[in-house]
Amino acid sequence: MMNCVLCDSPIRKSFQTNDKKNYHECSSCGLIFLDCNDRLSYADEKARYESHQNSPTDISYRNFLNQLFQPLSQKINKDNIGLDFGCGPGPTISKMFQENGIKMDIYDPIFFPNNYALKAQYDFISCTEVVEHLFDPAKTLNLIDLILKKSGWLGVMTKIYDKSIIFEDWYYRKDPTHVAFYSKQTLETIADMMGWKCEIHSDNVVLFQK
Numbered sequence: 001m002m003n004c005v006l007c008d009s010p011i012r013k014s015f016q017t018n019d020k021k022n023y024h025e026c027s028s029c030g031l032i033f034l035d036c037n038d039r040l041s042y043a044d045e046k047a048r049y050e051s052h053q054n055s056p057t058d059i060s061y062r063n064f065l066n067q068l069f070q071p072l073s074q075k076i077n078k079d080n081i082g083l084d085f086g087c088g089p090g091p092t093i094s095k096m097f098q099e100n101g102i103k104m105d106i107y108d109p110i111f112f113p114n115n116y117a118l119k120a121q122y123d124f125i126s127c128t129e130v131v132e133h134l135f136d137p138a139k140t141l142n143l144i145d146l147i148l149k150k151s152g153w154l155g156v157m158t159k160i161y162d163k164s165i166i167f168e169d170w171y172y173r174k175d176p177t178h179v180a181f182y183s184k185q186t187l188e189t190i191a192d193m194m195g196w197k198c199e200i201h202s203d204n205v206v207l208f209q210k
């Protein structure tokens with residue numbers, strides 16, 4: 001018997017897509033996650049991130065991140081300090097906040113493993129295109145909870161799954177580094193589990209308040 005990697009409920013539904021990947025779907029929180037045997041190796045995963053070439057000089061990447069930057073910046077003050085958790089090889093949203101006079105640290109387990117960030121306390125944390133890559137989302141959410149101040153905000157970007165999407169054909173699923181897919185129900189379960197409040201802003205932006 002396997003349990004959900006987010007809410008720990010027993011998994012009753014598993015399926016295979018036509019590209020021979022195996023997924024598990026949690027009936028309790030709605031998370032769909034890739035079987036651990038179908039994950040990329042660490043080296044392949046890292047190579048894939050390095051090939052993305054996101055950078056602060058890329059206007060379309062800035063526009064993409066602006067979808068989170070706008071609502072998150074409404075929630076914070078000039079003297080707040082934030083963390084970009086999982087910033088990847090080309091940290092960008094931290095630059096966008098800094099250009100607006102707000103200090104932000106960066107952390108990435110592969111590219112910027114600044115362990116001091118994991119011992120600090122932040123007023124806000126951004127997590128853009130990160131949660132869909134997590135093998136153990138419960139562990140990472142607990143870590144984020146430890147470094148987020150009470151009443152602080154966590155801004156998450158991930159494409160939210162809903163039943164109108166044909167999972168098999170979904171471009172977001174086909175990224176080989178994407179291993180976990182969240183529905184609205186999953187995001188609400190996270191808020192319940194963590195004792196946070198949850199505001200879903202669009203089909204790829206959610207804000208949590210501790």
Ligand SMILES: [Zn+2]
Pocket residue numbers: 004005006007008009026027028029030031
């Ligand atoms: Zn679950």
Ligand SMILES: [Zn+2]
Pocket residue numbers: 129130132133178
């Ligand atoms: Zn991603």
